[in-house]
Amino acid sequence: MTVDLRASRRILPAPMIDRSSYSIFSVIKQAIGKDLTKFSIPVVWNEPLSFLQRLAECIEYSSLLDQAALTNKPVERFHLLTAFIVSTLSTNLERMSKPFNPLLGETYELKMEGDTPFHYISEQVSHHPPVSALYIRGQHWTLSANVEPKVKFQGTNVVAVSEGRWILRIKKIVPTSRSASQSSFQSCTEEDDEQNSNVNNHSDEEDEYTWTSPSILVHNILFGRLWCEFQGEFDLQHTQSNQRSVLTIKTQSWLSSQSTKTANMFKYTGFIYDGKDKLGAFHGNYGHCYYAIDNLEDAQFKSSSSSCCSAGGHNCIHINTTATVSSPCDLILTPSSRLIWFRSLSLMNDNELALRSQYYFFTPFALCLNEQVSSVVLPLTDSRYRQDIQYLEKGNTDAAAAEKHRLEEQQRADARKRDNEHQPLWFKKDENEEYVYTNEYDQRQFNHCPNLFSS
Numbered sequence: 001m002t003v004d005l006r007a008s009r010r011i012l013p014a015p016m017i018d019r020s021s022y023s024i025f026s027v028i029k030q031a032i033g034k035d036l037t038k039f040s041i042p043v044v045w046n047e048p049l050s051f052l053q054r055l056a057e058c059i060e061y062s063s064l065l066d067q068a069a070l071t072n073k074p075v076e077r078f079h080l081l082t083a084f085i086v087s088t089l090s091t092n093l094e095r096m097s098k099p100f101n102p103l104l105g106e107t108y109e110l111k112m113e114g115d116t117p118f119h120y121i122s123e124q125v126s127h128h129p130p131v132s133a134l135y136i137r138g139q140h141w142t143l144s145a146n147v148e149p150k151v152k153f154q155g156t157n158v159v160a161v162s163e164g165r166w167i168l169r170i171k172k173i174v175p176t177s178r179s180a181s182q183s184s185f186q187s188c189t190e191e192d193d194e195q196n197s198n199v200n201n202h203s204d205e206e207d208e209y210t211w212t213s214p215s216i217l218v219h220n221i222l223f224g225r226l227w228c229e230f231q232g233e234f235d236l237q238h239t240q241s242n243q244r245s246v247l248t249i250k251t252q253s254w255l256s257s258q259s260t261k262t263a264n265m266f267k268y269t270g271f272i273y274d275g276k277d278k279l280g281a282f283h284g285n286y287g288h289c290y291y292a293i294d295n296l297e298d299a300q301f302k303s304s305s306s307s308c309c310s311a312g313g314h315n316c317i318h319i320n321t322t323a324t325v326s327s328p329c330d331l332i333l334t335p336s337s338r339l340i341w342f343r344s345l346s347l348m349n350d351n352e353l354a355l356r357s358q359y360y361f362f363t364p365f366a367l368c369l370n371e372q373v374s375s376v377v378l379p380l381t382d383s384r385y386r387q388d389i390q391y392l393e394k395g396n397t398d399a400a401a402a403e404k405h406r407l408e409e410q411q412r413a414d415a416r417k418r419d420n421e422h423q424p425l426w427f428k429k430d431e432n433e434e435y436v437y438t439n440e441y442d443q444r445q446f447n448h449c450p451n452l453f454s455s
């Protein structure tokens with residue numbers, strides 16, 4: 001069955017309300033040191049998306065995964081996969097609003113056809129602690145994760161960490177009989193996927209890659225303009241070998257000068273390893289771009305203001321600098337820097353960019369996530385049916401707040417009535433305590449789904 005959930009709106013029904021007379025600090029000061037995911041925040045601080053929809057944004061640049069699946073060069077594949085993870089960070093910048101907490105049992109589906117088809121299926125599988133399980137099937141790969149966000153208020157900033165690993169499985173390329181240099185996939189159709197349905201089984205036909213998300217830091221909770229950045233390192237590990245890629249985000253300490261701070265904004269550097277041997281290097285700015293550094297000798301990263309210095313370096317110029325996130329991309333390139341990915345926002349014109357600030361800084365991809373679709377039958381648990389999100393989209397904050405409150409109360413009452421542990425409909429806990437997709441959603445039998453959002 002083909003289900004195209006592609007939507008096309010360029011704008012939300014109403015712009016967001018001006019927050020200048022609201023203080024986020026006055027709301028969350030009661031929550032110092034506590035977990036903000038358990039805390040009800042007034043809807044003016046929400047964006048009209050459920051967290052399950054927000055997580056679907058990670059797949060905007062799925063073409064990088066398609067490309068990674070098609071290459072048989074390990075270093076090139078690591079570049080494409082690392083660039084993909086960088087792209088999943090980029091979509092969070094500027095988005096200083098809280099997505100709605102999904103209700104237990106809420107689902108969200110997104111399916112795209114065309115050159116880079118994918119099918120995203122997610123479910124809120126646990127409420128305390130909140131866990132969102134997701135599964136994405138692409139042409140030659142699957143990506144799954146259990147996202148368990150922990151959001152802490154630390155006085156002047158908010159730190160969000162996401163526990164749980166991301167697992168990417170790519171079908172192995174097998175040489176065809178026609179020519180040894182040409183290669184193709186043995187099995188890559190959806191039917192094969194279904195026969196081979198236990199995705200959790202490690203098989204010789206798949207390469208597995210895993211990583212965890214770095215933490216995100218939201219600044220200026222007390223006063224000033226809210227902004228955020230990622231912190232630390234991440235490690236992308238290939239399960240079947242000792243190969244991995246390690247990305248380090250440049251940090252900005254209080255001691256660094258203002259100019260160093262902006263010069264380091266969102267920059268990262270990293271290496272691809274086989275055991276201890278360096279196989280490759282890369283650098284970039286996660287708000288803008290990813291560059292492979294083809295000559296390892298060029299990768300003499302210094303801890304000074306510029307990301308990478310080598311005589312004859314030139315600036316990263318493919319970006320329209322008015323499209324900046326908060327700072328221009330002043331990355332200094334090495335002679336062998338090669339562009340692998342850049343953010344599509346850099347292709348927007350000034351008018352389009354100005355509009356973004358009125359629409360929660362949604363990207364064109366995010367704008368369509370909550371668009372109503374009529375051509376397809378969705379389960380009643382789909383986030384698109386949440387009235388509180390729809391009210392906020394239309395700028396009706398009072399109705400949104402009332403409906404959000406009603407759903408939260410209803411959820412509490414349901415939890416009190418429940419004697420057994422809640423069983424998710426589309427994911428099952430495995431022996432590692434991870435929720436794994438069962439493939440059943442694909443049957444599209446939704447009659448038994450609860451009418452989660454009705455009154």
Ligand SMILES: CC(C)CCC[C@@H](C)[C@H]1CC[C@H]2[C@@H]3CC=C4C[C@@H](O)CC[C@]4(C)[C@H]3CC[C@]12C
Nearest residue numbers: 024045092095096097098149151160162213216
């Ligand atoms: C009210 C305001 C100030 C607080 C806003 C907090 C927002 C920005 C926080 C709360 C939960 C956070 C999310 C928690 C988990 C993940 C998964 C990770 O793979 C990418 C980042 C992402 C998607 C975070 C993005 C930022 C986030 C949405």
